Amino acid sequence: MDEALELSSFMPVSYGTQSEGEYIAFLWDAFRSNYEGGKFEFASLAFHLLYMSYVGFSIWQIRLVREQDFRRALIGFQSESEMKLLSAVNPFLFYEQLKESQIFRFLKLIGCANEQVGEFSKFVKRRNKIAHPSGTVFFNDRAAIDAEIVDMMREVRNIESHMKPVISDMYGRFLLDSAEQEELQYDTLDQEIEVNLIHRDYVSLKDIEICLEYDISVHAAHQKFELIGTLHHSLSERFGADIADVAA
Template identity: 55%
Template sequence: MDEALELGAYLPQSLANASEQAYLDFLWSAFQTNYQSERYEFASLAFHLLYMSFVSFSIWQIRLARPDPFAMAMVGFRSDEEGSLMDCESPFKFYDRLKESQIFRFLKLIGCTNQQVGEFAKFVRRRNKIAHPTGTVFFNDRAAIDAEIADMMKEVGNIEAHMEPVILELYQRFLADRADEELWSFAVPGDEVTANLVHANYMSAADLAYCRAFDIESLRDEPGFEAKLALHQSLVALYPPDEIDDAA
């Protein structure tokens, strides 16, 4: 259970969309309730949906940071799928247009190999077996589901490690676009960070650890440094280090 709960550090710190937040809260509740009641088959299904949510948030960040390569990666899809993927207003909408296994191909844009993509996607095949009536219970005991969770968390860590350049691209773009305080959406730096960095980019605690570690002094000679510094300092204050930083 403890290792499963570590996934929370890789999911968004908070969501501006109340229905999306309620959905994640529901999945966590479903996982914990079924795990504690030893209904491990159903607990695994809930955890898989949390895992796929993490993947969809990562793909969303890739699309925001690298729209042109993302568009090129859609070559081979039907033309209507290409347009709808670029127009998705939420990471959860990706699955309205794609099969779950297809979403993993976009991880190649962050340097993941075909072999790695296959490792990330293998859980979809396992989940599909569980989600159909087979007459077999795959997770009969705690050891079995804990082993599956450990395997999934290993791949979560692998994906997050590849995401560091993407997160830093998003963060530096966020700062560059706010060199003039008059153009901020909010007068308070912390509010600007929460709304237009954390919520807009579905930033997790793990993502924000990369942002905190950014060398803000490297921007000192650029225009609007004081505004950027205020935003960075607010981020550090609002989202302090936790176990993610300790494990890095």
């Protein structure tokens, strides 16, 4: 169970809409209740949806930061699907246009090789085995689902390690976009961070950990470098303790 709960630190801190947050909370509740009740098959299905949600959030960030690469990766899609993927207003809409196994192809944009993509997507095939009536209980004990979760979390960490350059660029863009406005869009720095970083980019605690490693000195010549530093400090003040708790 503890291994599974680690996934929460890879999921967005908060969501742009209440319904999105409620959906993820529902999946966590379904996972916990079925896991604790010994219904491991259903717990596995809920955890799979959480895993695929994490993948969707990562693809969303790739689209934001590597838009031209993302566009090139759409070659071969029908034009209608291509437009919907480019105009999707949240990551969940990707799955209306893509089969689950297809979405992993976009991880090649962050340097994942075909072999790695195959490792990421193998869980879809396993899920398909238990999502259809087969007369067999695939996960019939705690050890079996725990082993599956360990395997899935290894791939989550692998994806996140490849995402570091994307997260760093995304954060740098946020700092510059905020600094280059005549005035901040929101009244407080916390609101600016909440809306224009956390919500917009579906940022997790693990992402914030990467953000806090960002070297803001590369913007030392910017006329609003002081504001950039203040934003960076505010992010650290707000989430530093949470990150320390996750790392402990």
